[in-house]
Amino acid sequence: MHYIFEDLFFPPVSEADEEGILAIGGDLNPERLKLAYKSGIFPWFNEGEPILWWSPDPRMVLFLDELIVSKSMRNILNRNQFKVTFNKNFKDVISNCQKIKREGQDGTWISNAMIDAYCKLNEEGIAKSVEVWQDDILVGGLYGIDLGDVFCGESMFSKVSNASKTAFIALVNYLREGNYKLLDCQVYNPHLESLGCREIDREEFMSILKS
The missing domain is CATH 3.30.70.3550 (Leucyl/phenylalanyl-tRNA-protein transferase, N-terminal domain)
Known part of the structure; x- marks a missing residue:
């Protein structure tokens, strides 16, 4: 090390x-x-x-054309249950990611110093957020680092069922429209796998990142 x-x-x-x-x-x-x-x-x-x-190594990623959207999730999206915005309330998103209770975790790795640092990157247009609203209340979202053709996801939160999934799907659609190469999800978890993410060798990830 x-x-x-x-x-x-x-x-x-x-x-x-x-x-x-x-x-x-x-x-x-x-x-x-x-x-x-x-x-x-x-x-x-x-x-x-x-x-x-x-x-x-390996690295958890989503190739954008491999996104999995279940039939039930499609129905939720078609009902317009949520409103989605981009980069409208970054600090509230990262603060909620800090505070949300996660199964199997006693605390959070998102310190106040990290919030300050990523808010500075947001001011530079590099850190970005997706917000999910229900009745004008922020109920879910995610944030990450935008490298221009690769988006590095950092954390998600959800206060109601399917809000973070809605944010994730909205982000993927946005990245597709912008011809991004990849959504970096860092490390494996089963929730991400259910959305189509998979592990690849670090060497392959680096090759895509540098190309």
């Missing part, structure tokens, strides 16, 4: 350990975060601990 200090530098992702941890230390300033995502790296750590930088 590499230790990062003030230099704006990351080692090659091939030097990550078996868990996917590449480096420790550094800070969350916008320039470092931009370099990280462009290099296939993301921060993930618990509050009060040193910053850990990850590049897992």
Whole structure:
């Protein structure tokens, strides 16, 4: 594992350990975060601990034409149960992702310092959000980093059934229209798999990211 200090530098992702941890230390300033995502790296750590930088192998991704939308979900979308907006309320989305209780997790990895850092990236037009509304109340959403042709998803939240799925599907449709190559979902979870995401080798992910 590499230790990062003030230099704006990351080692090659091939030097990550078996868990996917590449480096420790550094800070969350916008320039470092931009370099990280462009290099296939993301921060993930618990509050009060040193910053850990990850590049897992394999990598969970969605090829946009592989999105799975169930029949029941199609019915929900066709009923216009939700209103979807893009990048209208980034801070509320990331704050809800921080606060939402998740099965099997005692706390959150989204610290106040991370919220501040990603809000700065949002001001630069790099971090973006999708909001899902029901009766003018924010009930779901997601946020991530937009690299121009790859979108790096960070976190989702849902206060009512199917709100985060609605955000995810809306994002994929947006990315398709923009001819994006990939939606990066970082690490495996069964919910993402049910939506069509799958694991690929880090080497293939990096090849797509750099192409």
